[in-house]
Amino acid sequence: MVKTILVNRQWIVWIMLVFFQYGCSKTIDNSMILSFGTEISDDATPDVLAQILNSNQNISKIKFEKGIYHFYPDKGLEEYCHISNHCDVMVSTAFPIKNFKNLTIDGQGSTFIFHGIMVPFLVQASHNITVKNLSIDWYNPFHSEGLIVARDEKNRTFDMQISEAYPYEIRNHQLYFVKEYYEHNIGQSILYDPQRSAIAFNTEAYTNLTTIKKAETSRYLSNIKYKYDFDFRAPEYKKLGKEDRLFVEEIKKGLVRVHNHGKLLPQVGLILTMKGEQGFNRVAPAFRVTTTDGFNAQNVNVHHAGGMGIIAENSANLTLDNFNITPSKGRMVSTTADATHFVGCRGKVILRNCTFNNQLDDAANIHGTYQIVEDVLDEYRIGVRMGHHQQKGFVIGVPSDTIGLVRLSDSFDPYDQLTVKDIQYLNGRYQIITFHQKLPQGIQKGDLIENLSAYPEVWVQNCNIANNRARGLLISTPKKTIIEDNYFSTEMEAILIPVESSHWYESGSASNVLIQNNTFQDCQHSGYKRGVIRLDTDDDNTNLAFRNIEISNNIFNQFDNMIVQIANVDGFKFIGNTISNSGTFPQLFPDAPAFTVDVSKNVVFENNTYGGKAKQLIVTDESSGDIEFK
Amino acid sequence: MVKTILVNRQWIVWIMLVFFQYGCSKTIDNSMILSFGTEISDDATPDVLAQILNSNQNISKIKFEKGIYHFYPDKGLEEYCHISNHCDVMVSTAFPIKNFKNLTIDGQGSTFIFHGIMVPFLVQASHNITVKNLSIDWYNPFHSEGLIVARDEKNRTFDMQISEAYPYEIRNHQLYFVKEYYEHNIGQSILYDPQRSAIAFNTEAYTNLTTIKKAETSRYLSNIKYKYDFDFRAPEYKKLGKEDRLFVEEIKKGLVRVHNHGKLLPQVGLILTMKGEQGFNRVAPAFRVTTTDGFNAQNVNVHHAGGMGIIAENSANLTLDNFNITPSKGRMVSTTADATHFVGCRGKVILRNCTFNNQLDDAANIHGTYQIVEDVLDEYRIGVRMGHHQQKGFVIGVPSDTIGLVRLSDSFDPYDQLTVKDIQYLNGRYQIITFHQKLPQGIQKGDLIENLSAYPEVWVQNCNIANNRARGLLISTPKKTIIEDNYFSTEMEAILIPVESSHWYESGSASNVLIQNNTFQDCQHSGYKRGVIRLDTDDDNTNLAFRNIEISNNIFNQFDNMIVQIANVDGFKFIGNTISNSGTFPQLFPDAPAFTVDVSKNVVFENNTYGGKAKQLIVTDESSGDIEFK
Structure with missing residues (x-):
């Protein structure tokens, strides 16, 4: 049976065409074609929603006639x-x-424009979902932009020109930007250079604006x-002890x-982008994918979102191909948070042929979650607490997953492993986990757990990562990772591989990472004294966190010295790379070395070409010994 | 089988005693007895919750050993x-x-002390639930109090003494009271007279504090x-165009x-009570009862709640007997909103032998809900919109309920009736209702709907209603209502019977109301020129809204003139009442009459005794004609 539901211009008319039907081996192609006018007065929501809700999950395609849908x-x-x-x-x-299951949403080149606090695609508990050939934008962005037109060093003021695209109010001398269904204050801010459509050089000396002081x-x-x-x-305590400065x-x-x-004071000619207070300003990601196996986005452009381009949690096998985060309408900013972000995902995460430009956070952040052992309830059960407020409600795994028990002061590796029998969700901060095995004797409040079954293999290939705030790739997975053929020009690290525990509670180490054939152009230009690539742990100890890391055949064309910083690594190869000085910006740290190596072993540099300006190429700590740059 | 689960002091030990078991006619008495220490370091939540969740709804009693439970x-x-x-x-x-089903929770005289944003009892989709013999309080209240110690007429300032019970911060010259898990600013405020432990005389001339002005x-x-x-x-738009004054x-x-x-400027010696901004300050009612048939509260004291004592929605047959709202710890305020509130309830609502004192809103508010016809979707379906943000998520009825279609400009009575087939919940503001019958031709966007099946009979007997902000009883039901043997001393109306549509969207008229043998002592003392009892409609028209109202054998001992105001009534008897002047406060409106009658008919005054000070007893409009006070 091929069933086509066709809603053509007149959006109440449904025509069902039954072409042919055959026996047990019949092909089911339930294809729903939606079409709407392109007038702003239309609202596509009620009809798209009705047809999806009425489909009983029994459709394989939703097609949109090419157009602009609000x-x-x-x-x-x-x-x-x-x-x-x-x-x-x-x-x-x-x-x-x-x-x-097995649903394709095909925009056929359409643009979807969203209004207010919406999540365009809320994908949950599904299998093999594809979204393709469409662009996503918001009518009113969740951030605001102001052109710096004057600075007065004597009176310590600067002036911003705010266009009609950013309606605002001033209340008790505070600036609020008012949107459809939303508003924000200055909050988190960063400077853009409109000439480069990129984060301004050395912006850390100028921003964030110092909005807050002690009450x-x-x-x-x-x-x-x-x-x-x-x-x-957490947001509910955020104002304690503070006031506007x-x-x-x-x-x-x-x-x-x-x-x-x-x-x-910000320089005249730059654009100050503002997105409101941290903890309150991530309300509308473009894609949210949870507990889904198989998600593909192809030929999708996300021009804006009040949050991330995609946030995927507890899902498996996600491929973004030609998934592009780029700003529209002359805006400096695309999404107001990460382009892509994967938490507790497994299988493969593939980012291919993507552009991640001008977003206000990392291009990709891939990690698991640490949860804190709050109490030991009996021989098989622990209560766990979410450490960071933006992990509230996160369920760490499913029955049969292997949970690692971690005490970071002793080791980055788990001291024991247990298998999940059941997780009882009580509230956003607190859950009770029952294991199949008895808990080890030594388990104690304050230990961390991570899900060893929920790390993905990662492949980032042929992507353009540039002009955004923060990092390019932030990757924490012990599984195989390949980063190749990409272009990076980021204001912080191009690639950061951390073990992070004390702030974000984002778990994961790294093993078997291959970074090859990439170009790094003037990364770390916002003012931090850090390498373009860094492997680092939060915890100041000598335990090994990273294993078998290879960086080969890349081009580093940097304005400043620092190229790579590593710590807590066993097995590091830096081979066949070419390093040059771009001269794009003045050097910020001319005395810094090109490489730092701390508490690491089996570190090799081979066949590299150095054309940079560092006076000292490698600085190592005592435990790592002398290492020769070749 | 009688099964007793006993947890005695040591709250991990469970002893199950199986006494006897017999066949199909066995009596099941699953009695759960919980006991905790009285130390503040204990938290009763995990164990009470675990036992309730583990009970599979298969218990008939939860008993608490007498104690203080946090x-x-x-x-x-x-x-x-x-x-x-x-x-x-x-x-x-x-x-x-x-x-x-058939569950009794018996506190056996215990006190439950709550911390933060909790709802002590969340009762949903249940039958015949009884809560008895316990007191509810909060460790930190959701409001704050300050003693007025000075006023400076010249500089237009006043000074407040704030005790250590109310930790505070000043941020950018604004006052914030900080609690466990919560904070509030001044927001809504009202003066209490600590000598009387009641709302201060003529407080409307002094409060609310004028916190807000135009931005x-x-x-x-x-x-x-x-x-x-x-x-x-709605809260999300509340700050638009405004700033702190x-x-x-x-x-x-x-x-x-x-x-x-x-x-x-507030007078020295009074206490200013503050509870934060409207729209943000009702977060923790003591009881929430929804879609439940049969709820009884007996011998329950609610000393505080960050919201109402009880809010019941879409429930039936609720009896509160010796359910008392009174402040503790020398606080002026008990609950920060209504003592009791019933929305869309049916069957009988009985309030008996209750004390409703010092709460910051009505003693009882009983009404239905108007929802707005947003769109006519087809012959059987309408989309409806919730008019007030505090009705978000309210589902107006269940299948088979009779819905009235109302156009208030034409009549307070429905112009047509339809039967609910299905209600599709899409979001807090918008739902789609399908009816069994075709919609009438004339239905249009902006019409209202009300649920004619969801009004209760009301009986309020032997209650003490005093010292609170706002009204005593606010009752909108066309079903039989008896209000007898109560004592009222309220700062606004003792009894208000409205048709209210344009602000709160609280539906309901009144028929067959008997108000007898009550004492009204110095009501309406906060400064409004209004009667102690009022029947009134929002809509300025001559349609009849109320029928068969009798007020008999009551005592009105009032400091001021106005006793009863009625409008839009057909059939009103005022019989055997005794009116005197208390002399408690100076008269605020010495020229006001005792009674006003507008657009009403069949109005009778008989056998009353007037000992008040009004120069003119009854003022009527033209349509109501001359009415003689007897």
Whole structure:
């Protein structure tokens, strides 16, 4: 049976065409074709949603006639979501792709424009989902931009020109940008250079704007006793003990003067991008994929999102091919957080032929989750606590997964392994895990757990990663990782491989990493004294965290000295790379070496070409011994 | 089988005693007895919750050994709740009473002390639930109190002494009270007279404090287009166009000076109670009961809640007997919102032998819900929109319920009735209702719907309603209502019977109301020129809204003139009542009449005794004609 549901212009008319039907081996192709006008007065949400909800998950294709479709939240399906590395938020969607199998959504070149706090694609508990041939944008962005037009060193002020694209209010000398269904204050900010459409050189000396200072008066707060650990970084505690430091005044319509900034005053001609306070400003990622095996995005452009381009959690086998994060409408910023982010994913994560430009956080961040042992309940059960507020609601695994018990002061590797029998979700911060095996004697409150079954193999190939805030690739997986044929020009590290425990509780080490045939162009240009590639741990100890890392046949064309920094590595090869000085920017750290090596062993440099300006190529600590650059 | 689960002091030990077992006619008495120490270091939540979750709804009693039990949210069961007339909020509970039948929770005289944003009892989809013999309080209240110690007419400031019970911060000259897991600013405020432990006389001249004014600058906001109606009163839009007007400074530790108040300066010796901004300050009612048939609370004291004492929605047959709302620890305030509130309830609502004192809103508010016809989708289906943000998520009925279609400009009575087939919940503001019958031709966007099957009979008997902000009883049901043998001393109306449509969207008229043998003592003392009892409609028209109202054999001992105001009534009897002047306060409106009658008919006054001071007893409009007081 081939069934085609065709809604053509007149969006109530449904025509069902039954062409032919045959026996047990019949091919089912339930193809739904939706078509809407291109007028802004239309709202595609109710009809797309109705047809998806009415499909009973029994469709294989949703096709859109090429056009511009507007999606409003007012009649969307709402769901309260704990989204990893985002806010906990009530979102609206027209695409609740829940419990679907083998579904392709084909935009056929359409543009989907979203309004307000929506998640365009909410994919959950599904298998083999493909989204292709479409572009995603927001009518009003979740960030705002202002052109620096004047600076007054004497009075320590600078002036911003704000266009009509960014409606604003000033309330008690504070600046608020007002959007459809949303508003934000200055909050997190960074400078863009419109000439390069990239993060401004040395922006760390100028931004973030120093919006916050210590509050003038706090009384009797010590009378408040918390029975359990709590997270002062969480939004509900964020204002404690703090108050606004900056204040603004409107000089004339669209021209706002900013007073009391504590860093260097931004240069005239740069664009200040602002996205509101951390903890409140990630409310609408373009794709959210959870507990799904098989997700593919092909030929998809994400021009904006109030959060990440894609956040995938507890999913497997995800491929993004020609998945492009690029700004639209002359904006400096594309997505306001990472281009892509994968938490607790397994199988393969493949990023191929993608452009990740101008987003306000990493191009890709791939890691697991540490959870904190809060209490040992009996011989088989522990209570665990989520360490970071943006991990609230995250369930670390499924029955039969192997959980590692970790005490980072002793080792980055687990001291024991257990198999999950059951996880009881009680609240966003606290869950109870039952294991098949008895708990080890030594387990104690404060130990961490990680899911050893939930790390992916990673392959990043032929991607353009540039002009964004923060890192390029932030990768923490002990599985095989290949990073090849990419172009990087990032304001922080191009590639950061961490063991991170104390802030974000993002788990994972690295083994068998191959970084080859990439070009690194003027990375780390925002002012940090760090390498273009770094392997580093939060914890200051001599335990080994990383194994078998190879960086070969890459081009590093850098304005400054630092190329690679490693720590806690066993087995590092740096082979056949070419290093040159680009001269693009003045050097910030002319005395820095090209390489630093700490608490590492089996480190080899071979067949490299150095044309940079470092006076000392490699600095090693005592334990790593002398290493020769070849 | 009688099964007793006994956890005695040592709260891990479970002893199961099986006494006897017999055949099909066996009596099942699954009795769970919990016991905890009285130390604050204990947290009763994990164990109470575990035993309730593990019970599989197969218990008939939960008993608590008499003691003081502390409940913390950290290990509670979390649920995101749209709670009617409260905020939309993630709450934690140790008592998820969901899908239980014939369950009694007996505190045996215990006190339960809650910490943070918890709902002590979350009762849902259950039958015949009884909670008895316990007291509820919060360790940190959701409101704060300050003693007025000075006023300076010249500089227009007043000073507040804030005790250590109310930790605070001053941030950018704004006052914030910090609690466990919560904070609030001044927001809604009202004066209490500590001599009377009641709302201060004429407080409307002094409070609310004038916290807000128009923002100084708004630019380009007209560029923001909303496709659909939206609610500017909702929390997400609340700050638009506004800024703080008041500012404060700390004179010395615990002494805070308030500047720029726009009403009269509060008098020295009174206590200012503050609970934060409307729309953000109702997060933790003591009881939430939804879709439950049969709920009884007996011998229950609620000393505080960050919201209502009880909010019941879509439930039937609720009896509160000796259910008392009273403040503790010398606080002026008990619950920060209504003592009791019933929305869309049916069967009988009985309030008997209760004390409703010192809460910051009505003693009881009983009504249905109007929802707005947003769109007519086909012959059988409409989309409806919730008019008020505190109705988000409210589902108006169940299949087979009779829905009235209302156009208030034509009549307070429905112009047609339809039967619910199905309600599709899409989001907090929007649902799709399918009816068994075809929609009437004339139905149009903007019409209202109400559920005619979801109004209760009401009986309020022998209650003490006093010292609270706002009204005593606010009752909107066309079913039989008896209000007898109560004592009222409220700062606004003792009894308000409204048809209310344009602000709160609380539906319901009134028929067959008997108000007898009550005492009304100095009601309406906060400054409004209104009757002690009022029947009134929002809509300025001559349609009849109320029928067969009798007020008989009551005592009105009032400091001021106005006793009863009625409008839109057909059939009103005022018989055998005794009215005197108490002399408690100076008269605020000495020229006001005792009674006003507008657009009403069949109005009778008989056998009353008037000992008040009004120069004119009854003022009527033209349509109601002359009415004689007898």
